[in-house]
Amino acid sequence: MPSGTNAVLDQRSLEASNANLLTVLRPGQRVLDVGCGSGAITAGIAALVGADGLVTGIDRSAELIGQAQQKFAAIGNLHFEAIDILGYAPKLRYDVITTARTLQWIAEPSVVIQKMIGLLGPEGVLCVLDYNHALIEWEPEPPKEMRYFYECFLRWRSDAGMYNDIVDRLPAMVSSLGLRITLNRDESEYRRREDAGFPAHAGIWTKVAETRGNQMVSDGYVTEEQRLAAIDAYTRWCGTEARSMRLYLRAVHAQR
Numbered sequence: 001m002p003s004g005t006n007a008v009l010d011q012r013s014l015e016a017s018n019a020n021l022l023t024v025l026r027p028g029q030r031v032l033d034v035g036c037g038s039g040a041i042t043a044g045i046a047a048l049v050g051a052d053g054l055v056t057g058i059d060r061s062a063e064l065i066g067q068a069q070q071k072f073a074a075i076g077n078l079h080f081e082a083i084d085i086l087g088y089a090p091k092l093r094y095d096v097i098t099t100a101r102t103l104q105w106i107a108e109p110s111v112v113i114q115k116m117i118g119l120l121g122p123e124g125v126l127c128v129l130d131y132n133h134a135l136i137e138w139e140p141e142p143p144k145e146m147r148y149f150y151e152c153f154l155r156w157r158s159d160a161g162m163y164n165d166i167v168d169r170l171p172a173m174v175s176s177l178g179l180r181i182t183l184n185r186d187e188s189e190y191r192r193r194e195d196a197g198f199p200a201h202a203g204i205w206t207k208v209a210e211t212r213g214n215q216m217v218s219d220g221y222v223t224e225e226q227r228l229a230a231i232d233a234y235t236r237w238c239g240t241e242a243r244s245m246r247l248y249l250r251a252v253h254a255q256r
């Protein structure tokens with residue numbers, strides 16, 4: 001993840017940003033959070049499963065895991081490890097494995113899903129929360145500079161093998177791997193201008209252009225001028241015309 005990502009991740013919480021987990025979490029469970037980032041949601045999970053439970057957050061970003069370890073060092077039932085899920089080989093099996101907003105960044109998600117299934121206990125639940133980026137809705141349309149940047153963002157992602165519509169492919173993927181779907185729920189993140197948190201919600205694309213945008217420039221998908229123009233025009237739009245934005249997000253839970 002590019003540096004600066006934690007500014008977005010740190011604002012998240014279990015209740016506000018991964019509420020579907022509240023339907024499966026119980027005191028005493030062993031939970032693995034794959035792609036936990038800086039641990040904001042993971043810490044909420046640890047509070048819910050309590051002292052008899054055990055929560056592990058893993059992420060391939062050593063920087064984000066370092067921040068999580070520092071921030072949540074005092075929580076006894078919570079551990080973090082900097083490792084790629086594909087190389088993770090714990091001894092125990094988990095009651096719940098959650099992966100939120102992570103499969104969207106993985107080029108071969110079915111390999112990762114298979115790996116996670118192998119880490120589930122017999123009654124374990126796999127809980128995925130992710131996007132379909134193609135179905136974003138802005139009201140009214142954002143400025144052309146940001147529309148162009150977003151188009152390039154989707155192309156950059158799909159050329160790198162990532163699925164922009166990952167969450168809508170998931171039910172078929174997990175079913176073909178032998179799991180049955182136990183929940184498939186719309187969790188779209190929708191805010192209107194008058195709602196609390198609207199500037200941060202709509203402003204996520206400014207942050208993406210400021211962080212990921214640099215990679216897109218290096219990879220030749222946008223010029224530096226186009227990136228800066230998108231940031232400038234979109235920031236102005238957010239502060240003036242923007243009325244609402246919906247990020248299409250779904251939760252899919254599955255069990256053996």
Ligand SMILES: C[S@@+](CC[C@H](N)C(=O)[O-])C[C@H]1O[C@@H](n2cnc3c(N)ncnc32)[C@H](O)[C@@H]1O
Pocket residue numbers: 001009012034035036037038041058059060061064083084085086099100101102105106
């Ligand atoms: C957008 S963040 C989501 C963080 C958090 N789950 C949330 O919902 O706020 C995606 C995270 O997945 C991590 N990630 C991506 N691929 C991974 C992999 N193969 N193994 C472990 N972590 C991975 C990234 O480093 C990043 O921190």
